[in-house]
Amino acid sequence: MQRTALPAGRTHQPQALARSLRRPQPFRPIRHISSAVASQNGNGNGVHANGKGSAAPRCPSPAQTIRTLVDIVNEGTLSTVAANGLPVGIPVSFSTDKQGHVQLHLDAATVDMANLRGSAACSLTVQPTAHPARAVAAVTLIGKLELPADMSAPAPLHVDKCLYFGGLDQGSRGQEVSGEEFAAAEPDVLRKAAPELVNSWNSERAEDIYRIVSEFLGVPLTEMSYAELLWVDHLGMYVRSEVAGTEGPEVIRVPFYRPVLDERDARSVITMAAQIAWERERSYNPPLPSIFADAAAAANN
Structure with missing residues:
Protein backbone atom coordinates (compact mmCIF):
# COMPACT_ATOMS: atom_id res chain seq x y z
CA MET A 1 0.00 0.00 0.00
CA HIS A 48 -20.23 -13.15 8.84
CA ALA A 49 -17.62 -15.07 6.91
CA ASN A 50 -19.65 -18.18 7.73
CA GLY A 51 -22.48 -16.78 5.57
CA LYS A 52 -25.15 -16.92 8.28
CA GLY A 53 -25.91 -13.22 7.99
CA SER A 54 -25.91 -12.38 11.71
CA ALA A 55 -23.73 -9.49 12.77
CA ALA A 56 -21.09 -10.13 15.41
CA PRO A 57 -21.36 -8.26 18.74
CA ARG A 58 -19.74 -4.84 18.48
CA CYS A 59 -17.66 -5.20 21.64
CA PRO A 60 -16.98 -7.72 24.41
CA SER A 61 -19.53 -7.93 27.20
CA PRO A 62 -18.65 -6.50 30.62
CA ALA A 63 -18.26 -10.09 31.90
CA GLN A 64 -15.75 -10.86 29.14
CA THR A 65 -13.79 -7.69 29.86
CA ILE A 66 -13.75 -8.49 33.57
CA ARG A 67 -12.31 -11.93 32.84
CA THR A 68 -9.72 -10.32 30.58
CA LEU A 69 -8.66 -7.83 33.28
CA VAL A 70 -8.42 -10.50 35.96
CA ASP A 71 -6.30 -12.61 33.62
CA ILE A 72 -3.78 -9.89 32.70
CA VAL A 73 -3.48 -8.25 36.14
CA ASN A 74 -2.03 -9.89 39.25
CA GLU A 75 -2.41 -7.12 41.84
CA GLY A 76 -5.40 -5.43 43.41
CA THR A 77 -6.84 -3.91 46.57
CA LEU A 78 -8.52 -6.27 49.03
CA SER A 79 -11.14 -4.61 51.23
CA THR A 80 -12.36 -6.26 54.41
CA VAL A 81 -14.50 -5.15 57.37
CA ALA A 82 -12.77 -4.61 60.71
CA ALA A 83 -14.30 -5.50 64.08
CA ASN A 84 -15.33 -1.86 64.56
CA GLY A 85 -17.27 -1.98 61.29
CA LEU A 86 -14.85 0.18 59.31
CA PRO A 87 -13.60 -0.99 55.89
CA VAL A 88 -9.89 -1.63 55.45
CA GLY A 89 -8.16 -1.91 52.07
CA ILE A 90 -4.71 -3.39 51.50
CA PRO A 91 -2.72 -4.28 48.36
CA VAL A 92 -2.61 -8.00 47.53
CA SER A 93 -1.43 -10.21 44.72
CA PHE A 94 -3.58 -12.86 43.09
CA SER A 95 -3.62 -15.38 40.28
CA THR A 96 -6.20 -17.37 38.36
CA ASP A 97 -6.30 -21.13 37.84
CA LYS A 98 -7.11 -22.89 34.55
CA GLN A 99 -10.84 -22.48 35.21
CA GLY A 100 -10.47 -18.75 35.87
CA HIS A 101 -11.01 -18.99 39.63
CA VAL A 102 -9.37 -16.13 41.54
CA GLN A 103 -6.77 -17.17 44.12
CA LEU A 104 -5.43 -14.57 46.57
CA HIS A 105 -1.94 -14.75 48.06
CA LEU A 106 -2.17 -13.45 51.62
CA ASP A 107 0.24 -12.68 54.43
CA ALA A 108 -1.04 -14.20 57.67
CA ALA A 109 0.41 -11.31 59.67
CA THR A 110 -1.56 -8.54 57.96
CA VAL A 111 -4.63 -6.87 59.46
CA ASP A 112 -6.99 -8.29 56.86
CA MET A 113 -6.45 -11.79 58.20
CA ALA A 114 -7.98 -10.88 61.55
CA ASN A 115 -10.83 -9.17 59.77
CA LEU A 116 -11.47 -12.17 57.53
CA ARG A 117 -11.61 -14.53 60.49
CA GLY A 118 -14.43 -12.38 61.81
CA SER A 119 -16.20 -12.10 58.43
CA ALA A 120 -15.30 -13.76 55.13
CA ALA A 121 -17.08 -11.00 53.18
CA CYS A 122 -14.67 -8.94 51.12
CA SER A 123 -14.10 -7.23 47.79
CA LEU A 124 -11.16 -7.13 45.40
CA THR A 125 -10.70 -4.07 43.17
CA VAL A 126 -8.66 -4.68 40.05
CA GLN A 127 -7.32 -2.24 37.46
CA PRO A 128 -4.20 -2.45 35.29
CA THR A 129 -1.49 -0.06 36.44
CA ALA A 130 0.03 0.70 33.04
CA HIS A 131 -1.34 1.97 29.74
CA PRO A 132 -2.77 0.98 27.37
CA ALA A 133 -4.53 -1.70 29.44
CA ARG A 134 -5.30 0.76 32.26
CA ALA A 135 -7.70 2.65 30.00
CA VAL A 136 -9.82 -0.44 29.33
CA ALA A 137 -11.76 -0.76 32.59
CA ALA A 138 -11.68 -1.42 36.33
CA VAL A 139 -13.69 -3.96 38.32
CA THR A 140 -14.57 -4.80 41.89
CA LEU A 141 -15.14 -8.47 42.65
CA ILE A 142 -17.47 -8.93 45.63
CA GLY A 143 -17.76 -12.20 47.50
CA LYS A 144 -16.30 -14.34 50.25
CA LEU A 145 -12.76 -15.50 50.81
CA GLU A 146 -12.08 -19.08 51.83
CA LEU A 147 -9.12 -19.14 54.20
CA PRO A 148 -7.00 -22.26 53.70
CA ALA A 149 -5.75 -24.31 56.63
CA ASP A 150 -2.21 -23.79 55.37
CA MET A 151 -1.76 -20.05 54.94
CA SER A 152 1.11 -20.63 52.52
CA ALA A 153 -1.53 -21.85 50.05
CA PRO A 154 -3.62 -19.40 47.98
CA ALA A 155 -7.05 -18.42 49.29
CA PRO A 156 -9.95 -18.91 46.83
CA LEU A 157 -12.25 -15.93 46.29
CA HIS A 158 -15.85 -17.01 45.68
CA VAL A 159 -17.28 -14.21 43.53
CA ASP A 160 -20.97 -13.42 44.13
CA LYS A 161 -21.11 -10.37 41.85
CA CYS A 162 -18.90 -7.80 40.12
CA LEU A 163 -19.12 -4.04 39.72
CA TYR A 164 -17.80 -3.12 36.28
CA PHE A 165 -16.42 0.35 35.62
CA GLY A 166 -15.83 0.60 31.90
CA GLY A 167 -13.02 2.90 30.89
CA LEU A 168 -13.33 2.74 27.12
CA ASP A 169 -16.71 1.01 27.36
CA GLN A 170 -18.29 4.05 29.01
CA GLY A 171 -21.83 2.90 28.46
CA SER A 172 -21.35 0.18 31.07
CA ARG A 173 -19.92 2.22 33.93
CA GLY A 174 -21.03 0.91 37.30
CA GLN A 175 -22.81 -2.07 35.79
CA GLU A 176 -23.42 -5.08 38.01
CA VAL A 177 -22.38 -8.47 36.64
CA SER A 178 -23.38 -11.69 38.39
CA GLY A 179 -20.87 -14.22 39.63
CA GLU A 180 -22.35 -16.76 37.22
CA GLU A 181 -21.77 -14.44 34.23
CA PHE A 182 -18.21 -13.82 35.39
CA ALA A 183 -17.51 -17.54 35.78
CA ALA A 184 -18.96 -18.39 32.36
CA ALA A 185 -17.09 -15.67 30.42
CA GLU A 186 -13.84 -16.26 28.54
CA PRO A 187 -10.91 -13.82 28.56
CA ASP A 188 -10.18 -12.12 25.25
CA VAL A 189 -7.83 -13.96 22.89
CA LEU A 190 -5.83 -10.74 22.27
CA ARG A 282 -8.50 7.04 -4.54
CA SER A 283 -11.42 5.30 -6.27
CA TYR A 284 -8.88 2.60 -7.07
CA ASN A 285 -10.01 -0.40 -9.11
CA PRO A 286 -7.26 -3.01 -9.34
CA PRO A 287 -6.78 -4.46 -12.84
CA LEU A 288 -8.03 -7.99 -13.45
CA PRO A 289 -5.35 -10.68 -13.69
CA SER A 290 -4.77 -11.64 -17.34
CA ILE A 291 -6.49 -15.00 -16.96
CA PHE A 292 -9.75 -13.27 -16.01
CA ALA A 293 -9.33 -10.49 -18.58
CA ASP A 294 -8.81 -13.07 -21.37
CA ALA A 295 -11.87 -15.02 -20.24
CA ALA A 296 -13.99 -11.85 -20.22
CA ALA A 297 -12.80 -10.90 -23.72
CA ALA A 298 -13.57 -14.38 -25.03
CA ALA A 299 -17.06 -14.25 -23.55
CA ASN A 300 -17.76 -10.91 -25.23
CA ASN A 301 -16.68 -12.27 -28.58
Whole structure:
Protein backbone atom coordinates (compact mmCIF):
# COMPACT_ATOMS: atom_id res chain seq x y z
CA MET A 1 0.00 0.00 0.00
CA GLN A 2 1.41 3.39 -1.00
CA ARG A 3 2.20 5.70 1.92
CA THR A 4 1.20 9.33 1.94
CA ALA A 5 1.88 12.12 4.39
CA LEU A 6 -0.47 12.71 7.30
CA PRO A 7 -2.48 15.94 7.40
CA ALA A 8 -0.24 19.00 7.56
CA GLY A 9 0.81 19.89 11.09
CA ARG A 10 -0.59 16.65 12.50
CA THR A 11 2.43 14.35 12.39
CA HIS A 12 1.98 11.45 14.78
CA GLN A 13 5.09 11.46 16.95
CA PRO A 14 5.85 8.44 19.20
CA GLN A 15 7.13 10.78 21.95
CA ALA A 16 3.90 12.76 21.96
CA LEU A 17 1.92 9.53 21.96
CA ALA A 18 3.85 8.22 24.97
CA ARG A 19 3.09 11.41 26.88
CA SER A 20 -0.60 11.23 25.98
CA LEU A 21 -0.84 7.64 27.21
CA ARG A 22 0.58 8.59 30.60
CA ARG A 23 -2.05 11.20 31.38
CA PRO A 24 -5.85 11.15 31.21
CA GLN A 25 -7.24 12.67 28.02
CA PRO A 26 -10.64 14.42 27.92
CA PHE A 27 -13.01 13.12 25.29
CA ARG A 28 -16.65 13.02 24.39
CA PRO A 29 -18.77 9.92 25.08
CA ILE A 30 -17.92 6.85 23.02
CA ARG A 31 -19.50 6.51 19.60
CA HIS A 32 -20.12 3.17 17.94
CA ILE A 33 -19.56 3.10 14.18
CA SER A 34 -21.22 0.10 12.57
CA SER A 35 -22.83 0.90 9.23
CA ALA A 36 -19.72 0.51 7.07
CA VAL A 37 -17.79 -2.02 9.08
CA ALA A 38 -18.37 -5.11 6.95
CA SER A 39 -17.44 -3.40 3.71
CA GLN A 40 -14.32 -1.84 5.18
CA ASN A 41 -12.87 -4.90 6.87
CA GLY A 42 -13.14 -7.85 4.55
CA ASN A 43 -15.85 -9.62 2.61
CA GLY A 44 -17.97 -6.46 2.14
CA ASN A 45 -21.32 -8.23 2.20
CA GLY A 46 -22.42 -7.25 5.68
CA VAL A 47 -22.51 -10.82 7.00
CA HIS A 48 -20.23 -13.15 8.84
CA ALA A 49 -17.62 -15.07 6.91
CA ASN A 50 -19.65 -18.18 7.73
CA GLY A 51 -22.48 -16.78 5.57
CA LYS A 52 -25.15 -16.92 8.28
CA GLY A 53 -25.91 -13.22 7.99
CA SER A 54 -25.91 -12.38 11.71
CA ALA A 55 -23.73 -9.49 12.77
CA ALA A 56 -21.09 -10.13 15.41
CA PRO A 57 -21.36 -8.26 18.74
CA ARG A 58 -19.74 -4.84 18.48
CA CYS A 59 -17.66 -5.20 21.64
CA PRO A 60 -16.98 -7.72 24.41
CA SER A 61 -19.53 -7.93 27.20
CA PRO A 62 -18.65 -6.50 30.62
CA ALA A 63 -18.26 -10.09 31.90
CA GLN A 64 -15.75 -10.86 29.14
CA THR A 65 -13.79 -7.69 29.86
CA ILE A 66 -13.75 -8.49 33.57
CA ARG A 67 -12.31 -11.93 32.84
CA THR A 68 -9.72 -10.32 30.58
CA LEU A 69 -8.66 -7.83 33.28
CA VAL A 70 -8.42 -10.50 35.96
CA ASP A 71 -6.30 -12.61 33.62
CA ILE A 72 -3.78 -9.89 32.70
CA VAL A 73 -3.48 -8.25 36.14
CA ASN A 74 -2.03 -9.89 39.25
CA GLU A 75 -2.41 -7.12 41.84
CA GLY A 76 -5.40 -5.43 43.41
CA THR A 77 -6.84 -3.91 46.57
CA LEU A 78 -8.52 -6.27 49.03
CA SER A 79 -11.14 -4.61 51.23
CA THR A 80 -12.36 -6.26 54.41
CA VAL A 81 -14.50 -5.15 57.37
CA ALA A 82 -12.77 -4.61 60.71
CA ALA A 83 -14.30 -5.50 64.08
CA ASN A 84 -15.33 -1.86 64.56
CA GLY A 85 -17.27 -1.98 61.29
CA LEU A 86 -14.85 0.18 59.31
CA PRO A 87 -13.60 -0.99 55.89
CA VAL A 88 -9.89 -1.63 55.45
CA GLY A 89 -8.16 -1.91 52.07
CA ILE A 90 -4.71 -3.39 51.50
CA PRO A 91 -2.72 -4.28 48.36
CA VAL A 92 -2.61 -8.00 47.53
CA SER A 93 -1.43 -10.21 44.72
CA PHE A 94 -3.58 -12.86 43.09
CA SER A 95 -3.62 -15.38 40.28
CA THR A 96 -6.20 -17.37 38.36
CA ASP A 97 -6.30 -21.13 37.84
CA LYS A 98 -7.11 -22.89 34.55
CA GLN A 99 -10.84 -22.48 35.21
CA GLY A 100 -10.47 -18.75 35.87
CA HIS A 101 -11.01 -18.99 39.63
CA VAL A 102 -9.37 -16.13 41.54
CA GLN A 103 -6.77 -17.17 44.12
CA LEU A 104 -5.43 -14.57 46.57
CA HIS A 105 -1.94 -14.75 48.06
CA LEU A 106 -2.17 -13.45 51.62
CA ASP A 107 0.24 -12.68 54.43
CA ALA A 108 -1.04 -14.20 57.67
CA ALA A 109 0.41 -11.31 59.67
CA THR A 110 -1.56 -8.54 57.96
CA VAL A 111 -4.63 -6.87 59.46
CA ASP A 112 -6.99 -8.29 56.86
CA MET A 113 -6.45 -11.79 58.20
CA ALA A 114 -7.98 -10.88 61.55
CA ASN A 115 -10.83 -9.17 59.77
CA LEU A 116 -11.47 -12.17 57.53
CA ARG A 117 -11.61 -14.53 60.49
CA GLY A 118 -14.43 -12.38 61.81
CA SER A 119 -16.20 -12.10 58.43
CA ALA A 120 -15.30 -13.76 55.13
CA ALA A 121 -17.08 -11.00 53.18
CA CYS A 122 -14.67 -8.94 51.12
CA SER A 123 -14.10 -7.23 47.79
CA LEU A 124 -11.16 -7.13 45.40
CA THR A 125 -10.70 -4.07 43.17
CA VAL A 126 -8.66 -4.68 40.05
CA GLN A 127 -7.32 -2.24 37.46
CA PRO A 128 -4.20 -2.45 35.29
CA THR A 129 -1.49 -0.06 36.44
CA ALA A 130 0.03 0.70 33.04
CA HIS A 131 -1.34 1.97 29.74
CA PRO A 132 -2.77 0.98 27.37
CA ALA A 133 -4.53 -1.70 29.44
CA ARG A 134 -5.30 0.76 32.26
CA ALA A 135 -7.70 2.65 30.00
CA VAL A 136 -9.82 -0.44 29.33
CA ALA A 137 -11.76 -0.76 32.59
CA ALA A 138 -11.68 -1.42 36.33
CA VAL A 139 -13.69 -3.96 38.32
CA THR A 140 -14.57 -4.80 41.89
CA LEU A 141 -15.14 -8.47 42.65
CA ILE A 142 -17.47 -8.93 45.63
CA GLY A 143 -17.76 -12.20 47.50
CA LYS A 144 -16.30 -14.34 50.25
CA LEU A 145 -12.76 -15.50 50.81
CA GLU A 146 -12.08 -19.08 51.83
CA LEU A 147 -9.12 -19.14 54.20
CA PRO A 148 -7.00 -22.26 53.70
CA ALA A 149 -5.75 -24.31 56.63
CA ASP A 150 -2.21 -23.79 55.37
CA MET A 151 -1.76 -20.05 54.94
CA SER A 152 1.11 -20.63 52.52
CA ALA A 153 -1.53 -21.85 50.05
CA PRO A 154 -3.62 -19.40 47.98
CA ALA A 155 -7.05 -18.42 49.29
CA PRO A 156 -9.95 -18.91 46.83
CA LEU A 157 -12.25 -15.93 46.29
CA HIS A 158 -15.85 -17.01 45.68
CA VAL A 159 -17.28 -14.21 43.53
CA ASP A 160 -20.97 -13.42 44.13
CA LYS A 161 -21.11 -10.37 41.85
CA CYS A 162 -18.90 -7.80 40.12
CA LEU A 163 -19.12 -4.04 39.72
CA TYR A 164 -17.80 -3.12 36.28
CA PHE A 165 -16.42 0.35 35.62
CA GLY A 166 -15.83 0.60 31.90
CA GLY A 167 -13.02 2.90 30.89
CA LEU A 168 -13.33 2.74 27.12
CA ASP A 169 -16.71 1.01 27.36
CA GLN A 170 -18.29 4.05 29.01
CA GLY A 171 -21.83 2.90 28.46
CA SER A 172 -21.35 0.18 31.07
CA ARG A 173 -19.92 2.22 33.93
CA GLY A 174 -21.03 0.91 37.30
CA GLN A 175 -22.81 -2.07 35.79
CA GLU A 176 -23.42 -5.08 38.01
CA VAL A 177 -22.38 -8.47 36.64
CA SER A 178 -23.38 -11.69 38.39
CA GLY A 179 -20.87 -14.22 39.63
CA GLU A 180 -22.35 -16.76 37.22
CA GLU A 181 -21.77 -14.44 34.23
CA PHE A 182 -18.21 -13.82 35.39
CA ALA A 183 -17.51 -17.54 35.78
CA ALA A 184 -18.96 -18.39 32.36
CA ALA A 185 -17.09 -15.67 30.42
CA GLU A 186 -13.84 -16.26 28.54
CA PRO A 187 -10.91 -13.82 28.56
CA ASP A 188 -10.18 -12.12 25.25
CA VAL A 189 -7.83 -13.96 22.89
CA LEU A 190 -5.83 -10.74 22.27
CA ARG A 191 -5.36 -9.88 25.95
CA LYS A 192 -1.60 -10.54 25.88
CA ALA A 193 -0.99 -9.18 22.39
CA ALA A 194 -3.08 -5.99 22.59
CA PRO A 195 -0.42 -3.72 24.16
CA GLU A 196 2.07 -4.60 21.41
CA LEU A 197 -0.56 -4.14 18.70
CA VAL A 198 -1.41 -0.70 20.08
CA ASN A 199 2.25 0.33 20.30
CA SER A 200 3.08 -1.05 16.86
CA TRP A 201 0.28 0.76 15.02
CA ASN A 202 0.66 4.06 16.86
CA SER A 203 4.43 4.25 16.50
CA GLU A 204 4.96 2.64 13.09
CA ARG A 205 1.65 2.65 11.19
CA ALA A 206 -0.27 5.64 12.50
CA GLU A 207 -1.42 6.52 9.00
CA ASP A 208 -3.42 3.27 8.87
CA ILE A 209 -5.41 4.34 11.93
CA TYR A 210 -6.00 7.83 10.53
CA ARG A 211 -7.19 6.35 7.25
CA ILE A 212 -9.49 3.73 8.81
CA VAL A 213 -11.16 6.31 11.08
CA SER A 214 -11.41 8.80 8.23
CA GLU A 215 -13.25 6.24 6.11
CA PHE A 216 -15.49 5.08 8.94
CA LEU A 217 -16.49 8.61 9.89
CA GLY A 218 -16.95 9.59 6.27
CA VAL A 219 -14.63 12.59 6.44
CA PRO A 220 -11.63 13.40 4.21
CA LEU A 221 -8.27 12.31 5.54
CA THR A 222 -7.12 15.94 5.44
CA GLU A 223 -9.76 16.81 8.04
CA MET A 224 -8.50 14.23 10.55
CA SER A 225 -6.77 16.20 13.30
CA TYR A 226 -5.85 13.19 15.42
CA ALA A 227 -6.24 9.43 15.60
CA GLU A 228 -4.74 7.15 18.23
CA LEU A 229 -5.36 3.45 18.71
CA LEU A 230 -6.26 2.78 22.36
CA TRP A 231 -7.03 -0.95 22.58
CA VAL A 232 -7.70 -3.98 20.43
CA ASP A 233 -9.85 -7.01 21.28
CA HIS A 234 -11.13 -9.91 19.19
CA LEU A 235 -14.22 -7.95 18.10
CA GLY A 236 -12.72 -4.60 17.18
CA MET A 237 -10.75 -1.62 18.39
CA TYR A 238 -11.14 1.60 20.33
CA VAL A 239 -9.68 4.75 18.79
CA ARG A 240 -9.41 8.27 20.18
CA SER A 241 -9.95 10.66 17.29
CA GLU A 242 -10.58 14.29 16.52
CA VAL A 243 -11.95 15.84 13.35
CA ALA A 244 -11.15 19.45 12.46
CA GLY A 245 -13.93 21.81 13.46
CA THR A 246 -15.53 19.49 16.04
CA GLU A 247 -15.88 20.00 19.79
CA GLY A 248 -12.84 17.94 20.70
CA PRO A 249 -11.52 14.37 20.92
CA GLU A 250 -13.91 11.44 21.14
CA VAL A 251 -13.49 7.71 21.51
CA ILE A 252 -15.07 5.63 18.78
CA ARG A 253 -15.56 1.90 18.62
CA VAL A 254 -14.60 0.36 15.27
CA PRO A 255 -15.83 -3.27 15.15
CA PHE A 256 -14.20 -5.90 12.97
CA TYR A 257 -16.37 -7.55 10.33
CA ARG A 258 -15.81 -10.86 12.13
CA PRO A 259 -14.16 -11.99 15.36
CA VAL A 260 -10.43 -12.44 14.95
CA LEU A 261 -8.71 -15.64 16.04
CA ASP A 262 -5.31 -14.46 17.26
CA GLU A 263 -2.70 -11.72 16.98
CA ARG A 264 -1.75 -12.60 13.42
CA ASP A 265 -5.39 -12.54 12.36
CA ALA A 266 -5.89 -9.16 14.03
CA ARG A 267 -2.91 -7.70 12.17
CA SER A 268 -4.34 -9.01 8.91
CA VAL A 269 -7.83 -7.55 9.50
CA ILE A 270 -6.51 -4.10 10.50
CA THR A 271 -4.13 -4.03 7.54
CA MET A 272 -6.95 -5.05 5.21
CA ALA A 273 -9.19 -2.29 6.56
CA ALA A 274 -6.47 0.29 5.90
CA GLN A 275 -5.86 -1.05 2.41
CA ILE A 276 -9.54 -0.93 1.46
CA ALA A 277 -9.85 2.59 2.89
CA TRP A 278 -6.84 3.64 0.82
CA GLU A 279 -8.37 2.18 -2.36
CA ARG A 280 -11.70 3.89 -1.77
CA GLU A 281 -10.00 7.19 -1.05
CA ARG A 282 -8.50 7.04 -4.54
CA SER A 283 -11.42 5.30 -6.27
CA TYR A 284 -8.88 2.60 -7.07
CA ASN A 285 -10.01 -0.40 -9.11
CA PRO A 286 -7.26 -3.01 -9.34
CA PRO A 287 -6.78 -4.46 -12.84
CA LEU A 288 -8.03 -7.99 -13.45
CA PRO A 289 -5.35 -10.68 -13.69
CA SER A 290 -4.77 -11.64 -17.34
CA ILE A 291 -6.49 -15.00 -16.96
CA PHE A 292 -9.75 -13.27 -16.01
CA ALA A 293 -9.33 -10.49 -18.58
CA ASP A 294 -8.81 -13.07 -21.37
CA ALA A 295 -11.87 -15.02 -20.24
CA ALA A 296 -13.99 -11.85 -20.22
CA ALA A 297 -12.80 -10.90 -23.72
CA ALA A 298 -13.57 -14.38 -25.03
CA ALA A 299 -17.06 -14.25 -23.55
CA ASN A 300 -17.76 -10.91 -25.23
CA ASN A 301 -16.68 -12.27 -28.58
